[in-house]
Amino acid sequence: MKLAVLYHSESGNTKQVGEIIAAGAEKLEEIEAKCMSIDDVDEDYLTEAKAVIFGSPTYHGDISWQMKKWLDTEAGSYDFSSKLGAMFATENYLGGGSDVALLTLAGHLLVSGMLVYSGGAGEGDPYTHYGIVTIKDGDAxxxxxxxxFGERVANKTKEVFA
Ligand SMILES: Cc1cc2nc3c(=O)[nH]c(=O)nc-3n(C[C@H](O)[C@H](O)[C@H](O)COP(=O)(O)O)c2cc1C
Known part of the structure; x- marks a missing residue:
């Protein structure tokens, strides 16, 4: 079962976190995970993926314009309505606006008809809320x-689609 992590990243932080999330997802034997940039999308893989985890840096308290542009202009080429969606964001400063970025992503996912999953607080420690956030690429x-988080989304993907 395929899971995609789709990110925008200029200086590498969001990419690095995306790769960690994908590695977490791949801990489940049944899950194949691929982490890809919006600038280099494996279209066949994304079409086949049962779940997509979107990642964006926080720009001025929201998602990056590059991610917004991809969502507005490219996402329509895929049928996301049959997929599970989740999200993460990176920022430089605690309270730098990543929650808004996550909710902007959630809005796009909902509009596209995705089944949106937060990996959230109900799962216990570590408590994630709308999705995960790291300062730059995060501490240990x-x-x-x-x-x-990657493991949880993979588990939910299995639960929904197996
Ligand atoms: C144009 C721009 C705007 C930014 N705005 C914010 C912000 O509002 N709040 C914040 O905490 N960090 C902000 N940052 C920092 C980035 O969110 C942060 O460094 C992020 O991890 C960069 O991701 P990347 O390395 O994947 O490109 C901004 C960075 C840029 C380039």
Whole structure:
């Protein structure tokens, strides 16, 4: 079962967190995960993926314009309505606007008809809310949280689609 992590990243932080999330997802034997940039999408893989985890840097308290552009102009080529969606964001400063970025992503996912999953607080420690957030690429604790987040989304993907 395929899971995609789709990110925008200029200086590498969001990419690095996306790769950790994908590694976490791949801990489940039944899951194949691929982490890809919006600038280099494996279209066949994304079409086949049962779940997509979107990642964006926080720009001025929201998602990056590059991610917004991709969602507005490219996402329509895929039938996301049959997929599970989740999201993560990176920022430089605690309270730098990543929650808004996550909710912007959630809005796009909902409009496209995705089944949106937060990996959320009900799952216990580590408590994620709308999705995960790291300051830049995160400290060791945040990186562990990213891995667990990937595992949780993969588990939910199995639960929904197996
Ligand atoms: C144009 C621009 C705007 C940014 N705005 C914010 C912001 O509002 N809040 C914040 O905490 N960080 C902000 N940052 C920092 C980035 O969100 C952060 O460094 C992020 O991890 C970069 O991701 P990347 O390395 O994947 O490109 C901004 C960076 C840029 C380039």
């Amino acid at each position: 604790e945040d990186q562990e949280k990213a891995e667990i």
